[in-house]
Amino acid sequence: MKLLKLKPSVGLLSIPYSLIFIFFFFIPLILTFIISFWDYNEYSIIPDFIFENYSYIFKDCLNFEKDMCVTFKTYLSTFIFCFITWFFTLIIGFFVAYFLAFYVNSITWQIVLFLLCTIPFWTSNVIRMISWIPLLGRNGLVNDFLLSTGLVDAPQEWLLYSGFSIVLAFVHLYTLFMIVPIFNSMMRIDKSIIEAAYDNGANGLQILWNVIIPLCKPGIVIGSIFVITVVMGDFITIGIMGGQQIPSIGKIIYVEMSYLQLPAAAANAVILLALTLLIIWIMTKMIDIRKEL
Amino acid sequence: MNKSLTRRNMLKTSTAAIGAVAGAGLLKGFPAIHAADAPVIRYLGTAVNMGDAVQKKLFDDTGIKVKFIVKTTDEVVKTIFTQPNSFDIVDSEYFSMPKLVPSGNLLGMDTKRIKEWDNVTSAFTKGEVAGKKIGDQGTAPKKVMYLKGAKSKEFASEPTQYVTLIPTVYNADTLGIRPDLIKRPISSWAELLNPEFKGKASILNIPSIGIMDAAMVVEAMGEYKYPDKGNMTKEEIDLTMKIFTEAKKAGQFRAFWSDFNESVNLMASGEVVIQSMWSPAITAVRTKGIPCVYQPLKEGYRAWAAGFGLPSTTKGRQADICYEFINWYLSGWVGAYLNRQGYYSAVIPTAKKYMKAYEWDYWMMGKPATADIMSPEGKKLASKGEVRDGGSYEARMGAVACWNATMDENKYMVRKWNEMIAS
Numbered sequence: 001m002k003l004l005k006l007k008p009s010v011g012l013l014s015i016p017y018s019l020i021f022i023f024f025f026f027i028p029l030i031l032t033f034i035i036s037f038w039d040y041n042e043y044s045i046i047p048d049f050i051f052e053n054y055s056y057i058f059k060d061c062l063n064f065e066k067d068m069c070v071t072f073k074t075y076l077s078t079f080i081f082c083f084i085t086w087f088f089t090l091i092i093g094f095f096v097a098y099f100l101a102f103y104v105n106s107i108t109w110q111i112v113l114f115l116l117c118t119i120p121f122w123t124s125n126v127i128r129m130i131s132w133i134p135l136l137g138r139n140g141l142v143n144d145f146l147l148s149t150g151l152v153d154a155p156q157e158w159l160l161y162s163g164f165s166i167v168l169a170f171v172h173l174y175t176l177f178m179i180v181p182i183f184n185s186m187m188r189i190d191k192s193i194i195e196a197a198y199d200n201g202a203n204g205l206q207i208l209w210n211v212i213i214p215l216c217k218p219g220i221v222i223g224s225i226f227v228i229t230v231v232m233g234d235f236i237t238i239g240i241m242g243g244q245q246i247p248s249i250g251k252i253i254y255v256e257m258s259y260l261q262l263p264a265a266a267a268n269a270v271i272l273l274a275l276t277l278l279i280i281w282i283m284t285k286m287i288d289i290r291k292e293l
Numbered sequence: 294m295n296k297s298l299t300r301r302n303m304l305k306t307s308t309a310a311i312g313a314v315a316g317a318g319l320l321k322g323f324p325a326i327h328a329a330d331a332p333v334i335r336y337l338g339t340a341v342n343m344g345d346a347v348q349k350k351l352f353d354d355t356g357i358k359v360k361f362i363v364k365t366t367d368e369v370v371k372t373i374f375t376q377p378n379s380f381d382i383v384d385s386e387y388f389s390m391p392k393l394v395p396s397g398n399l400l401g402m403d404t405k406r407i408k409e410w411d412n413v414t415s416a417f418t419k420g421e422v423a424g425k426k427i428g429d430q431g432t433a434p435k436k437v438m439y440l441k442g443a444k445s446k447e448f449a450s451e452p453t454q455y456v457t458l459i460p461t462v463y464n465a466d467t468l469g470i471r472p473d474l475i476k477r478p479i480s481s482w483a484e485l486l487n488p489e490f491k492g493k494a495s496i497l498n499i500p501s502i503g504i505m506d507a508a509m510v511v512e513a514m515g516e517y518k519y520p521d522k523g524n525m526t527k528e529e530i531d532l533t534m535k536i537f538t539e540a541k542k543a544g545q546f547r548a549f550w551s552d553f554n555e556s557v558n559l560m561a562s563g564e565v566v567i568q569s570m571w572s573p574a575i576t577a578v579r580t581k582g583i584p585c586v587y588q589p590l591k592e593g594y595r596a597w598a599a600g601f602g603l604p605s606t607t608k609g610r611q612a613d614i615c616y617e618f619i620n621w622y623l624s625g626w627v628g629a630y631l632n633r634q635g636y637y638s639a640v641i642p643t644a645k646k647y648m649k650a651y652e653w654d655y656w657m658m659g660k661p662a663t664a665d666i667m668s669p670e671g672k673k674l675a676s677k678g679e680v681r682d683g684g685s686y687e688a689r690m691g692a693v694a695c696w697n698a699t700m701d702e703n704k705y706m707v708r709k710w711n712e713m714i715a716s
Contacts, residue, residue, distance in 0.1 A: 043396040070715045161548045243548025244498045247715035258367035
């Protein structure tokens with residue numbers, strides 16, 4: 001803030017981005033919110049102010065005698081995927097970042113190893129997904145191996161088009177989103193702090209737990225926000241890896257949009273956004289990112 | 294993008310200029326179409342049956358270039374609603390017409406400008422094949438073919454001069470199977486939910502088409518007889534979805550598919566042995582050397598039909614170019630190209646002229662091949678002596694039971710379909 005007062009040019013510099021943000025993010029978001037209260041028919045959306053789009057989403061949800069309603073079921077499954085993916089990307093991402101930051105000393109090697117981490121992004125989404133079939137499929141490599149070693153006597157079907165394959169694809173893709181911010185936090189840690197801890201008699205584990213992890217918190221939170229927001233809104237990975245049989249909120253929104261049920265899709269999007277913001281809000285309550293940065 | 298925009302602007306200006314001059318009587322008799330610049334048509338559609346060969350032949354014959362805007366079936370409909378000026382011609386399916394026509398975004402097509410109109414197959418115009426009525430449950434083309442006028446938003450029950458789409462291609466769809474993995478004859482839609490194929494079945498996840506396959510299965514199982522599969526009541530939708538939800542929970546389906554390539558992969562890899570499938574997907578599996586049959590079933594086929602429409606803003610030179618393109622499309626070369634892929638051309642006599650006698654006998658007459666049958670890309674589809682799955686045109690199209698449909702309860706159906714996916 002002090003900078004702003006000293007140099008008005010900094011304020012000017014922020015104008016282009018602010019404009020982009022307002023026109024291409026803020027205004028569409030407001031429109032989505034408004035349209036979620038509109039009515040619609042087969043081929044057009046009709047300005048109105050109705051709650052039908054929202055009430056339909058939660059129809060039967062408070063009737064506990066019946067099965068859980070579609071909306072709750074879908075969110076529950078999305079939350080579970082979110083949590084498992086977050087957990088694994090965090091653990092793997094943290095240790096990869098740790099290795100890159102503290103064990104690889106040359107910048108060249110750090111860059112080379114970083115590039116290796118981006119390999120999953122080198123091919124298109126669809127090709128990548130289809131490539132899992134020869135690996136995990138009924139006649140795939142993994143099943144061939146299991147059968148030939150006699151570990152199982154029938155092909156394992158849960159390897160593909162299942163919750164397992166969805167989590168595998170997510171972790172494989174999004175661990176990078178954890179590595180980058182955590183690595184960034186680790187590089188800012190003053191090496192002398194670690195030396196001081198060591199000199200005071202802390203062992204490796206204590207240094208990790210009491211020094212490095214607390215100082216990496218901003219990176220962890222930023223990485224977590226990336227992973228959680230991406231998984232919450234995903235429908236392509238869940239669709240393809242789940243054999244289109246496992247629900248996701250993103251898929252429901254997508255189907256509604258392709259049938260021009262835009263207000264219904266908008267209502268679902270508003271709820272998804274609210275829930276995602278809530279999760280992020282809770283996380284930022286736990287750690288004040290602004291202060292830590 | 295930019296380039297074509299300027300080209301379009303140029304087209305407009307030059308058309309206006311030519312119009313002004315022609316109005317003065319100076320250019321009378323000159324073919325204005327090729328005068329200015331190579332005409333370009335922005336073609337909106339799924340383009341599953343428009344290979345490079347078609348574009349090249351089109352340019353050689355007419356000088357018209359095509360710029361594709363490739364989208365999925367559902368997205369094509371969405372684009373007509375939301376961006377009606379983003380294309381010059383649309384390749385759409387008849388089942389979308391009950392949704393599209395009331396919007397007024399499509400132009401009534403003038404049949405007087407179509408040279409081969411009188412030769413368009415009776416499956417479209419009368420709902421008959423070889424003089425016999427075929428199944429018309431669902432959105433059969435004849436129900437949504439005629440309009441009351443060029444700008445009308447209402448369907449006419451009797452033939453008129455104006456139609457919604459100029460028909461191009463159609464087919465009778467059924468289940469695809471892997472005979473080498475099933476090892477016994479399959480003859481009914483009910484087999485899709487047979488527990489024998491638990492974890493090895495699939496259905497497509499496009500609600501408006503999937504629901505029709507589902508209905509064929511429910512009827513074949515003897516669970517229910519629909520008065521009209523193509524226009525279910527809410528109760529009928531509930532019943533259909535209940536049966537499929539139970540099967541899904543019991544693990545009947547390996548996967549659902551929504552992309553053409555997914556269905557090919559599921560079948561070729563052996564993940565699935567029986568599923569809803571489209572004709573070119575069968576071809577794609579077969580050209581990999583893997584046996585795959587488009588199995589005729591005793592309950593009949595689910596048919597679909599597509600055609601060309603123009604946006605309601607089309608006029609003048611652009612309309613001329615589009616009609617020229619459509620007339621070329623129906624003049625036989627493309628018809629033969631479509632027939633060789635296992636589809637049917639809307640104008641059969643012209644297509645016949647471009648097919649060799651043994652090809653015609655195999656694809657249309659259901660006779661054993663007297664030579665190896667090649668795909669349009671030159672890959673082998675069937676060996677000498679083989680017979681086409683389902684046999685002749687009359688046997689296949691004559692056994693149509695229903696058509697892809699848009700129901701009155703479409704909104705409800707889509708919601709219920711989503712619930713099945715979520716269950």
